[in-house]
Amino acid sequence: MALFGTPPAAAASSTTGDTKNDIDLTAASTSRPQDSISDLMFSPGTDYLAVASWDKNVYIYNTQSGKLQYQFACEGHVLCVAWSSDGKRVVAGDTSNALTLVNFETVQVAEGVLTHPTVQQFPKKHTAAIKCVRWVMIGGQEYVASGSWDKMIMYWDASSGNVMSQVQCMERVYTMDVKNSILVVGTAERHIHMINLAKPNEIAKNITSPLKWQTRVVSCFADASGFAVGSIEGRCAIQYAEDKDQSLNFSFKCHRVPDPTSRDTSKVYSVNAISFHPIHGTFSTAGSDGTFHFWDKDAKHRLKGYPAVGGSITATGFSRDGNMFAYAISYDWSKGYAGNKPDLPTQVKIHQIIGDECKPRPGSKKR
Template identity: 55%
Template sequence: MSGLFGTASASATSNTVGDLSKDVAILNPPDDTASDLAFSSARDFLAVSSWDKKVRIYEISASGQSEGKHLYEHDAPVLSVDWSKDGSKVVSAGADKQAKVCDLQTGQTAQVAAHDQTIKCAKFFELPNAGAPMLVTGSWDKTIKYWDLRSSNPVGSVTCQERVYTMDVRNSLLVIGTADRYINVVNLADPMKFYKTLQSPLKWQTRVVSCFTDSSGFAIGSIEGRCAIQYVEDKDAGSNFSFKCHRDPPTGNTTQVYAVNDISFHPQHGTFSTAGSDGTFHFWDKDAKHRLKGYPAVGGSITATTFNASGTIFAYAVGYDWSKGFSANNPNYPNKVMLHPVQGEECKPRPSVKKR
C-alpha cells in the first residue's frame, strides 16, 4: 500500500498501536516552541508560528522533504497562524497585540488588526457575496473583532464573557472558547451576535475548540485529559458526549492527567486527532465512539497539530508547553515539527457506522 513516505506494510495498520517510524522532521524548525500549525488548502505549504516571534512557511514535497520558503517576524511571541482559502495569504497574531497578513506572491507583510491585549487567535473566513476574505481575531481583551483587509478599522466587535483562549471557523460556523469555560457559537451569516452560548461540559479549563468538517458541531479539549463532542443544534443534543484521553493508567488512587493541546479533523473522513502534554496523539471516530489509533510518546509535549488538505500528512509540533511550570523547562527539551504520513486505514472511520 503506497504511502506518502514510501510503502507501508498492511500489518502496520492491523492493530490500534500506530507507527511513528516513517515520521520526518522538517528542516530548520523554529528556535522556540511552535504555537500553531496550518497547511494551505491550495498546496502543501505549512505555516508555523512560534514563541521565537517568527512565522515560517515551508514547502513540503511528496517525499516528505521540507524547504523553507519564507519567514517574517512579529514584535513578540506569535500564537496563531492561518491561511486564506486561495492559499495566497497567511495571517498571524500574538502577544504584540496585532495581527499581520503576509502576501505570499509579493512577500509583503502588513499589520491588519489590533487589540488592547494579546491576540490569541486569528482566522480567515469568507462570507457569501463578500468578494474578499475576512478576518476574525480573538483576544485576551475579551473581544472578537471582524476585519475587512481593505480597511484599517474593524467592521465589527463582539464582547465575550472572558478572555478568548481558542477559536475555530468552518464555513459559516465560528466557535469561541474563553476563560471560565464559556463556549460561544456564532453563525457568520449573522456575525454580530452569539447564536448560542454554553458552558463547556468539561469541568476544567478549555484548551481548544475545533469544528467538525461538516460544520454541524465541534470538539472541545480541556486541560484535564478530556474531550467533548458537541452538536450545534438542540435536535442533535442526544449525540453529545465526552470521553477521557491523554491519561496514564491509574496507580493506586492517583491518575496522571494531561492537557489536550490540540484537536484536528481529517478533511476527508471527518475523523479527528487529539494531541497532548503527554507527548502522544490519537485518531478517533466520533460517530463510532471509537479510538482508531494511538501512537507512542514522541519525547515531549505536542503543542499543535494539523492535516494537509488531502489528508495525507498529519503535522505535529513537539516542544515545551509550560504544563509543568518554569522549573521543568530546560535547554535539552525537544523542539521540532514532525510530518506523519497518513497511511492505509489510520484515519478511516469504522465501516460499520453510517456517516452523517
Template identity: 45%
Template sequence: MAFLRSPQQLTIGTLDKDLQLTSPPEDSISSLAWSPAANYLAAASWDSKIRVYDVTSSNTGVGVAAIDFGGPVLSCHWSGNGQMVVGAGADRTARILDLGANGAPAQQVAAHDGPIRSVRFFEAPNTNAPMVVTGSWDRTIKYWDLRTPTPAAQLTFPERVYSLDTKKKLLVIATADRNLHLVDLNNWGAVWRTRESPLKHQSRVVTCFLDGSGFALGGIEGRISFQYASDQDHAKSYSFKCHREEVEPGKSVTNVWTINDVSVHPVHGTFSSCGSDGTYQFWDKERKNRLKHYPKVGGSISATSFSRGGSIFAYAVSYDWSKGYAHNTPNHPNKIMLHPVLEVDCQPRQAIGRR
C-alpha cells in the same frame, strides 16, 4: 464515557517513518497550519516568527517565507485559496503575508488591547473578499475586512478568549469562564447561543467539524468533548477521557494530561488529539472508536495539523507551557515531525470493514 476499542493490531501505530522538518523554529511551537491548496506548512512560534515550509519536493521541507512579529506568535491560519497566511500573538497584532505578492512584506491587518490568542480566515455572506476573525485576551473578538484598517464588527465577552475556530457558517469561541459562544456567520454581529462547557476545567482548544454542525473541545483535564451546535442534535453530544495513564497498573493514581490540540482530517472528518503526555491519537467520533494511538515522542506535543489531502500529519514536539516559564529549559526538544498517514489510519471503522 469510554471509547470502544477496535482490534489491537489496528490501533497501535509506529513512529518509524516519521521525519523531522529541517530548520525548525527556535522556541516553542504554538500553532501549525497546512495550506488548503499546496503542501505548504505554516508554523507559529514563541520566537516571534511564522515560518512557511514547502514540503512538495522535499520530505523534510524547505523554508520559503517568514513573518516577523514583536512577540510570541500564538496562532496561524491560511486563506481558502492558499495564497495568504495570517498570524497573531502577544504583540496584540495580526499580520498577513501574501505569497503571491512578489516578495512584498507582511502587512498588519488587526489590532487588540491584549494578546491575540486565535486567528482564522472566514467568508461572510454578501462579501467579495476573505475576512479575518481574531480572538483576544482583551475579552473581544473582532472581524476584519482586509480592505479597511478598522474592524467591521466586534463582540465583547465577560472573559478572555482562549480559543476559536470556524467552519462553514459556524464560529465557536471558548472563553476563560468555561463558556462556549456560538455564532452563526449569517448573522455574525451577534452571539447565536452560549453554553457552559461540558468539561469541568479550563478549555484549551476548539476545532469545528468539517460540515460545521458542531465542534470538538479539548481541555486541561485529559478529556475531549464532541458537541453539536443545534438544539435538535445537541443530545448526540458526548465527552470522553483520553491522554491519561495509570502511574502503576492496578493502582488508583492516574496522570492526567492537557489536550493541547485537536485536528480534523480534511477527507474523512475523523480527528486527532495530542497532549502533554507526548502522544497523538486518531479518533472516529461517529462510531466512538479510537482508530490509532502512537507511542510517546520524547516531549510534549504542542500543535498538530493534517495536510490538504490528509496524507501527512504534522506535529510539533516542544514545550507547551503547562508548567510555567521556569520549566522551559534548554533540554526540551523543539522540532516539527511529519507522519505519513495511510488511508486505513483515519478511515471510519465501518468503511474499513467493507474493504
C-alpha cells in the same frame, strides 16, 4: 464499558500506530523555531505549512521538499497563524496585540524560496494579546477574525487593515475555530460561544463546556454540524450545534497514563490540539503526554494510538487532502517558566497517513 475503551490485548497491535518514519521538517533547516511552537496550519491550496513560534517568527515550510520556503518576524511572541481560503495570504497574531499579514500573490522565487511578498501590519485595536486568528466568509467576502485576551472578537478587512465590526465575549478568548458559517469560540471560565456568520456581530448560542476543567481547544467537525472540545484534564467532548442533536453529545477520557505506583490512579495530561480529517471526518487529539491518537466519533472508537514522541505536542493539523498530519513537539508551558528546560525538543514533524489510519470504522453510524 467506557467510551473509547482500551482494546483487548489481542487486538492492541492493530490500533498501535508507528511514527518511526515521520519526517522532522525542522531538522535540515538552518533557520528553525528557537522557542515553543504555538500553532500551525496547512495551506488549503498547496503543501505549504505555516508554523507560529514564541520566538516571534512564522516559518513556512514546503512539506514536499522539506525546505523552509519563507520566514517573517512579528513584533511579539506569535500565538496563532492562519491561511486564507485561496492559500495566498497568511495572517499571524502575537502578544504585542498586533496582526501581521503576508501576501504571496505577487512574489519572486529565488532558488526555490519565496521572496519579496507584501507584508502588512494592521493597526493595534486589541488591548491584549491576540490568541486566535481565522479567516471567515461573511456576505461573500473573506475577513480576518481575531480573538484576544481582551475578551473581544474583531473582524478585519484584510485589504485596508480596518476593523469592520466586533463581538464582546464573556471572558478571555483561549481558542477558536471556524467551518463554513459557524464560528466557535472557547473562553476562560469554560464559556463556549457559537456565532452564525450570517449574523457575525451576535453570539447565537452560549453554553458552558460539558467538561469540568479549563477549555484548551475547540475544533469544528468537517461537516460543520458541531465541534469537539478538549480540556486540561485529559478529556474530550463531542458537541453538536443544533438542539435537536443534543442526544448525540458525549465525552470521553484520553491522554492519561496509568500510575505505576497505584492501580487506581492515572497521570492526567492536557488535550492541547484537536484536528478533523477533511475527507473522512475522523479526528485527532494530541496532548502534553506527547502522544496523538485518531478517533471515529460516530462509532465512538479509537482508530489508532501512537507512542510518545519525546515532548508535549502543542499543535496539529491535516493537509488539504488528508494525506499528511503535522504535529509540533515543544514545551507547552503547563509547568510555568521554571519547566522550560533548554534540552526540551522543538520540532515539527510530518506523519504520512497510510491505509486506513484515519478511515471511519466499518459500519459507523452517520448522522
